[in-house]
Amino acid sequence: MSKTKVNDDLQRERDKCTFNVTELINIIDGGIQKTEERKKQEDMVLKEGIHLEQVPSEYLSHKEKYELAVKKACLLFKVIRRMQEEENAGMENYRAVLGGKLGSAILQDGSPLTLHYVMFIPTLMGQASVEQQVHWIGRAFDLNIIGTYAQTELGHGTFIRGLETTATYDPKTKEFVLHSPTLTSYKWWPGGLAHTANYCIVMAQLYTKGQCHGIHPFIVQLRDEETHMPLKGIKIGEIGVKLGMNGTNNGFLGFEQVRIPREHMLMKNSKVLEDGTYVNSPSSKLAYGTMMFVRVVLVTDMCNYMAKAVTIAMRYSAVRRQSQPKPNEPEPQILDYLTQQHKLLIGVASVHAFRLNADWLWNMYNNVTAELDAGDLERLPELHALSCCLKAVSTADAAECVERCRLACGGHGYMLSSNLPSTYGLTTAACTYEGENTVLLLQTARYLVKAWQQAIGGHTLTPTVSYIATVNSGRRLPPWENTIEGIITGFQRVAAGKIGLCVSNIEKRQKTGLSYEDAWNITSVQLASASEAHCRAILLYTYYTETEKLVETVSPALKHVLVQLVDLYVVYWALQRLGDLLRFTSISEKDIDELQKWYEDLLTKLRPNAVGLVDAFDIRDEILRSALGAYDGRVYERLMEEAMKSPLNAEPVNSSFHKYLKPFMQGKL
């Protein structure tokens, strides 16, 4: 950690922390050894100095930002290539480096090479035949070619079946003809597509022998390997400046009758034979794998963004002083205001809640994938339903958490030097990509409605929805209990109650003559809410039960704090969802009053450990990149230092004075 003098207030916070911060760091990393590995990796990458900038990239033009991002991405991957050779560590390293923390320290506004690793190579591995893998994967791994993945079109995103790009097989030349029949069929959004990649996996509607067989993947060369000029018939460019991620070089791509060899269709699953015969995939559900994998990884990314934001806001709140509630006393640290604790401590608890849920989902993902490989598809729908709602709720909660942290820093949170606006840009993007959140919630709702009907029919339900059967059993439910377990049971009743209401409303509407689809649509605001309630019940239950397991091997001092965080999280959500609890459980006004006091009491108890808890996220200054959040708490000095880096401050008088202001003031403009 940093060696400069630490701000007195921040030092006092650290002195009074009641638990061992290193113990918690190790738990979050997954063990002492993992912490050491992470730190070593950080050292190795950061000592290269690629992250250092004379002029912060935020001051550059859009074009300059891209050029800097290419430079940094190349230098970063050069280091990773070396690390891989030295350690013979395979795929693991670049994933850690690309992921939320270290990668964003160097390419804080996104990297034009990310999709090469995150989508291009994995799709080759998942969808290419063995012969195709032999041909492509070596070149891709060695970065002799740079690829990306083009699915979304200008006119079509989440609804994949609607994609318009066509790939028509011509048996005479044994080629596919790729074509963009409309403006809306132009590929739009893929990272690295604009000016970086020279190859691309393109998802297109496959036509052969006059029949459409749906969306399939094709590998297409976009640019000449020597000159980088776009090939004939390839219409390519960038989509323009965005809210964030301006280093990712998102592009558009249109085809004018572009011919590629038959072998460029990825044929691990479906095939087109030389004569144009289409051979179907053994299991079309296998294609779901990558999408679910990405959603699971996203939950972890969200933890990283939240941890960054809450670290920044918490340390700043320990340093910032404001107002004078008591005459003749100094201005308090703003962290002493209960409203500030309310805004920030829930963020700390959320990081732990989503971290443990992400681990749990990751295990489930691995189990289900193993079952899939053995031909057992039974738990796939449950995993799909879970990954949809957890993706939606984690990204929405994370965006709200980051923005709450930013606003909790007052005006200074609006400065890019706080790093909170960029963190928000990265977080909120995830609410839309990889499946729009409302659409995903409604996908989970379909699963829940089915589960309800199965429960009514007396069928056994899969574990994560088994509570529906309990609530539906007809037995008299026990009364409200004002405990953590009682609240979690209450959330399950809320979810079951909401699903039941949706089912009954859909049925009533069908009886008035509406089609199922129309009845579903008119009920869809309620359905999305039921789906969210289901996800809340899962989140609370998993966070609680996984923490119970975790604290068995933890020191008493730390156990105490981790349990306080679970309590805070559960009670916070109970207070947020009082309307639901009042409708679907027997909670009383007295219970509510007690919950409110319990919550205020928890804030007060966690207050002394507030800074220790964010220190335990162990985000180095180089990764945090925040004038407000640095370990030493030299907030004001750093704000000024950052301001002085502005190119506008390099000259006392800007040229626009002579050109415009002075003539204007003299009435001569």
Next chain:
Amino acid sequence: MSKTKVNDDLQRERDKCTFNVTELINIIDGGIQKTEERKKQEDMVLKEGIHLEQVPSEYLSHKEKYELAVKKACLLFKVIRRMQEEENAGMENYRAVLGGKLGSAILQDGSPLTLHYVMFIPTLMGQASVEQQVHWIGRAFDLNIIGTYAQTELGHGTFIRGLETTATYDPKTKEFVLHSPTLTSYKWWPGGLAHTANYCIVMAQLYTKGQCHGIHPFIVQLRDEETHMPLKGIKIGEIGVKLGMNGTNNGFLGFEQVRIPREHMLMKNSKVLEDGTYVNSPSSKLAYGTMMFVRVVLVTDMCNYMAKAVTIAMRYSAVRRQSQPKPNEPEPQILDYLTQQHKLLIGVASVHAFRLNADWLWNMYNNVTAELDAGDLERLPELHALSCCLKAVSTADAAECVERCRLACGGHGYMLSSNLPSTYGLTTAACTYEGENTVLLLQTARYLVKAWQQAIGGHTLTPTVSYIATVNSGRRLPPWENTIEGIITGFQRVAAGKIGLCVSNIEKRQKTGLSYEDAWNITSVQLASASEAHCRAILLYTYYTETEKLVETVSPALKHVLVQLVDLYVVYWALQRLGDLLRFTSISEKDIDELQKWYEDLLTKLRPNAVGLVDAFDIRDEILRSALGAYDGRVYERLMEEAMKSPLNAEPVNSSFHKYLKPFMQGKL
């Protein structure tokens, strides 16, 4: 309106609108004549073409953005100067042009001259003595000098008493010595301060004869009028790049023993005589005036931002098609999904709700100001309490509304060419400036707690809190009524109930030995919530009663729709606050079920008028600046046209390929 061919879907929406859009436009403007004036003004300013950009400013570097903003601001004010001369229209014109709509069409990322008009001139008018006004106001009006207003410091914002900059009177030279004793005392944030203004009103702690007399305003020359070089002892520069408003040239300012003549203290209220004697202000409360004025104006700005965002998202939702719920039918417009109507129609209702509340607050402000001038201060605390909570709630609601609209546009809302991200940047900034929202809610809470105690003591309450006395009267309250009036009464009970709980919790905590201040702090999460509940009750009541008056003179077709919007707004908020209603009223599960169906029914009924309702906000394409929201609905064509303006797309191969990518791919980097 635009003359190009309109998208078919959008045209169909317009054809089925049931009311006369022009009638609603005139109502929103305040009459036919006002609509004509506005359009004339828009024509006059836009025909100059200052808003046209070869390369959109978002692609420029930070420095280039500033230089462009200076150029545009000078050209814009040249036009306004001419308009003022031609029409002899005084102050009115520039306020309309600077305000949310027209100003942001030309300077969409803020103007470095705004504070000259919004703070510098008004402060001179409000705080300078007559002699001082003679000396300064002419030069300021003619823009021979450019001023700004410096209050906030690096270490102090909302808590004004804590400001550290000192102005010490030296009777020997009859000068004030301005000084920044610490880094945290540097002025930080004022717009135009960095490189634009050459004069500034500085708020500083006044010391004379060894005594501090608190914060007073001083006018200080910052830069040489000929060379623009900073004067001796003036440390000045810009604070750096921000989430938005990067054309405003926010600056910092430090003083090293800077001497100014005694006459540069603004002396309309308090004075320092030549010998250093301090003469107190007749009424220190008068200084509140400007602050309240700005907060009232802010509510109107919020309406403009919301209207922009909802216009963009609604038109896009009529053009965008997605998914295929029914086999063999075309993909529906996304506006046909109830979840989308749920996200957007509340935005339309919110614009009308806040517009009518802003008008009502504006009238009250004018009445109270007139009473103030007559020496009557009685209603000042009520107005202050109202302006605080309405500022907090309107900015928070507007930010949420704009962001909801952005997310409702999916990925394309993330593009700057949608204009939604910049609109969010402008809106969210208002949550922090002019008083941080949580602090403001707690100021209103102080007033409410006092009102509660007055009610208990049997005193008559001022109109906006009189409901507290009704709830407190001891009479048995009538049961829940599932009507608009019933819901509004319910919200008043919620507010009164929450205030009552806060008072009782503070008292209980005092009895356990806590000081009032500590008891207040531990109750402050509840206090902020009570304050928000009060504001919701005001918003619903005012929107409902003002619409009732308004529709008396409106055509039946339009009246029908305006009443539907009120219903939608009230029922929406009832459903959002079910927990509160269940706690503090006798609402039943059956009532809730009916409210939910009422809400879904209202969405369905308003759906055919959705596009007509945003057309009635009558925001010209040049002002909307959105590829997604233009009047003609050529969404995809415009997205592509905007993308083609990116300087990166001017060359097929970027120089970074030769410099980095190619050597990297060949393993030679």
